[in-house]
Amino acid sequence: MSDSLVTPVVIVLPDGRMDRKNAAAYLGLSAKTLAIKASNGTGPKFIKRGRVWYRKADLDAWLNGAEVRSTAQARYLNHEDTERWGNLRQANVAVRCAQTKP
Secondary structure, X not given: OOOOOOOOOOOOOOOOEEEHHHHHXXXXXXXXXHHHHHHHOOOOOOEXXXXXXXXXXXXXXXXXXXXXXXXXXXXXXXXXXXXXXXHHHHHHHHXXXXXXXX
């Protein structure tokens, strides 16, 4: 068996957009993981117009924003993101509950 590197084919439209499948391949993630990150608000910016689109520039910015110098720094940043989005979800639930009360 040979140890060959497989380079995925990524289709980028002339205006720089990619669908989720191609954006995931570009980032080295599965489409499902990218969808979960979009749902959690922890992924790159995207456009939702019937379909979900990602701009190459936004994917590059998201990748560059994840640069760290140590695994300890990565743990700290991941914890900070989780805490921030957890607080946002709690606030959204509180608003929804307040809106449903008579």
